[in-house]
Each structure stands twice: as structure tokens, then as C-alpha cells.
Amino acid sequence: MTEPTAEPTTPRVVMPYGDTTGDGMVQISFTLPMAHSKVAEGSAIQLANKMGMDPALLVHAKPMGPDFTFFVVYGRVNHVVDPSRVVVVERDYPLLSxxxxxxxxxxxxxxxxxxxxxxxxxxxxxxxxxxxxxxxxxxxxxxxxxxxxxxxxxxxxxxxxxxxxxxxxxxxxxxxxxxxxxxxxxxxxxxxxxxxxxxxxxxxxxxxxxxxxxxxxxxxxxxxxxxxxxxxxxxxxxxxxxxxxxxxxxxxxxxxxxxx
The missing domain is CATH 3.40.50.280 (Cobalamin-binding domain)
Structure with missing residues (x-):
């Protein structure tokens, strides 16, 4: 008789997936209150770096009126997620017709x-x-x-x-x-x-x-x-x-x- 397999004691952690498994690549979007310019693009990269993205690649920048610019940045983060520590509200009642x-x-x-x-x-x-x-x-x-x-x-x-x-x-x-x-x-x-x-x-x-x-x-x-x-x-x-x-x-x- 086969013995039951013990559950692993080490929590399973995951990283974001971009091009390959576990590469930590993520894409974020945000708006800065700056007219579109090279300085604004550099500011977007600086913000992404401070958020933990390294390297960060600016893939999209679009003026949103004269004083705002919308950005999309793609880059790597080193953070991992432990799903076993995530707290959610499960449905505690039956789903009825x-x-x-x-x-x-x-x-x-x-x-x-x-x-x-x-x-x-x-x-x-x-x-x-x-x-x-x-x-x-x-x-x-x-x-x-x-x-x-x-x-x-x-x-x-x-x-x-x-x-x-x-x-x-x-x-x-x-x-x-x-x-x-x-x-x-x-x-x-x-x-x-x-x-x-x-x-x-x-x-x-x-x-x-x-x-x-x-x-x-x-x-x-x-x-x-x-x-x-x-x-x-x-x-x-x-x-x-x-x-x-x-x-x-x-x-x-x-x-x-x-x-x-």
C-alpha cells in the first residue's frame, strides 16, 4: 500500500511571469502631472525604479492634455508572493437557485x-x-x-x-x-x-x-x-x-x- 505523500512544509512562493517562468517581469501604467517631454519620460523611469522595477523599460508615453502624460512601463521586480499567507473572504453560505x-x-x-x-x-x-x-x-x-x-x-x-x-x-x-x-x-x-x-x-x-x-x-x-x-x-x-x-x-x- 502506498504511503500518503506528506504536504510540503515550506510555503510555495511565486513571482510574476512575463517572458519566462519566474522572471519577475511586470507591466504598470500611471499618469504624471507633466507635459510630455524627455524629462517626463525620465521621471517615469525614475518612479518605476523607486517602485522596485530594475531594469525598467518605457514602452508607451502619451500626452493627456497639455499638462499630463500617461505612461506604460515594463520591467523586472524581485518581490515574491506567498499564497499561503493571503487572507481572503470565502463564501460561507450555499449558492442557491x-x-x-x-x-x-x-x-x-x-x-x-x-x-x-x-x-x-x-x-x-x-x-x-x-x-x-x-x-x-x-x-x-x-x-x-x-x-x-x-x-x-x-x-x-x-x-x-x-x-x-x-x-x-x-x-x-x-x-x-x-x-x-x-x-x-x-x-x-x-x-x-x-x-x-x-x-x-x-x-x-x-x-x-x-x-x-x-x-x-x-x-x-x-x-x-x-x-x-x-x-x-x-x-x-x-x-x-x-x-x-x-x-x-x-x-x-x-x-x-x-x-x-
Whole structure:
């Protein structure tokens, strides 16, 4: 009988791949507030060197108006990555079909579950919230409007936090979904903290709706820091959001133990 192979004790590290395995080659792009010139190109190389790229090759430079230049630099870095030390947020709930979500809500709540969604602050980008809520959905999945047992209220863009709280109260929302795409000066983080604080002030703890935020620049590990129940990042599908809501608000019954 073959003995099981022991797992290696040394962490497996990886380096970027460019032309050959482990050569450490990477490509970065950035903009400098300088008119395009030889000095600007030299400044781009200097920046890449300070970022640890050596050698660094300037492969593209394009003026962006009279006072800015966009650069692409290709070069080698010596940093390694240890995947065993990477911390990620794994999905800790089952992925359900629309039929299963509907059944769970009907069984647990005996009424429709109300979801209110919006883009808050000055954010006018509704593509994210629409992808999750609208029936057309995203990535081949129908949005939450497709779910028979979910009542969806999409408030659209540029909704103030007080307006969101008022509408959530009026609709007796069970869950509130907020999408944030605009991220200049960490606006998505500031808006989310303001939103979560407002809901905690407006609701008793046991009656507060489930607070969910999403957007391409969010770190999924920041839920506690931001005061929300879940953070979804880029690539999230309607099914993942619906399954999480069902998991938290309409959980499956715990199997009863049968006496022996």
C-alpha cells in the first residue's frame, strides 16, 4: 500500500511571469502631472525604479492634455508572493437557485422579502446596482426583480443617506443594497460609513435591515470596519447576493436530532 505523500512544509512562493517562468517581469501604467517631454519620460523611469522595477523599460508615453502624460512601463521586480499567507473572504453560505431562494423566503418569512437598493452620495453610476437588481441581471443570471418572493425597490443614483433611510423605513426594508463606483478620495468608504451610522441611529439593533455594499474598489474584508453586514467586490452576481440575503434572513431549518 502506498504511503500518503506528506504536504510540503515550506510555503510555495511565486513571482510574476512575463517572458519566462519566474522572471519577475511586470507591466504598470500611471499618469504624471507633466507635459510630455524627455524629462517626463525620465521621471517615469525614475518612479518605476523607486517602485522596485530594475531594469525598467518605457514602452508607451502619451500626452493627456497639455499638462499630463500617461505612461506604460515594463520591467523586472524581485518581490515574491506567498499564497499561503493571503487572507481572503470565502463564501460561507450555499449558492442557491432562484427557486430555492423563493422557497426559503416563503417558508421562513411567509411574506415577500423587501430589498431597497441605491447609489448614494454623488455617485451616478447605476450599472452595478442595476446588474444586481434589474431583471436583465448580469453574467447570465437574472437580477433580484426576477425572484418571485422578493420585492425590489431600486432608487437609482445620487440618493442621499437620509433619503435612503427614509425610504427603507417606508418600505419596511429587510435588506438595503448600496453600490459605490466613484472612489476618488475614498468617497465610497466615507459614504458607506455615513450610511451604516445613519441606519444604526434610525433603527433598534434587532430591527435594522441587512446592510450590503458593493463596488469594484471595495475590500471584502472591510465589512466590520465599515459597519455593514457584507461587502461584495467586482464580479459579484445576482445569485450570490440573493443567496446571502436568504442565508441571513431566511435560513434553512436546523435538522432535528433523532433520539436513539
Amino acid at each position: 432562484p427557486k430555492e431562494v423563493n422557497a426559503a423566503v416563503k417558508r421562513s418569512l411567509r411574506r415577500r422579502l423587501t430589498v431597497v437598493g441605491a447609489c448614494i452620495g454623488t455617485d451616478a453610476h447605476t450599472v452595478g446596482i442595476d446588474a444586481i437588481l434589474n431583471i436583465k441581471g448580469f453574467a447570465g443570471e437574472k437580477g433580484l426583480e426576477y425572484y418571485r418572493e422578493l420585492k425590489v425597490v431600486n432608487l437609482g443614483a445620487q440618493v442621499s443617506v437620509p433619503q435612503l433611510v427614509d425610504r427603507a423605513q417606508a418600505e419596511k426594508a429587510d435588506a438595503v443594497l448600496v453600490s459605490q463606483v466613484v472612489t476618488q478620495r475614498d468617497a465610497h468608504l466615507l459614504n458607506t460609513r455615513e450610511m451604516s451610522a445613519a441606519f444604526r441611529e434610525a433603527y433598534p439593533a434587532e430591527r435594522r435591515p441587512l446592510l450590503i455594499v458593493g463596488g469594484p474598489r471595495f475590500d471584502e474584508a472591510m465589512a466590520d470596519e465599515l459597519g455593514v453586514d457584507r461587502v461584495f467586490s467586482r464580479g459579484t452576481t445576482p445569485g450570490e447576493v440573493a443567496s446571502f440575503i436568504a442565508h441571513r434572513l431566511a435560513p434553512a431549518p436546523t435538522p432535528r436530532k433523532v433520539a436513539s
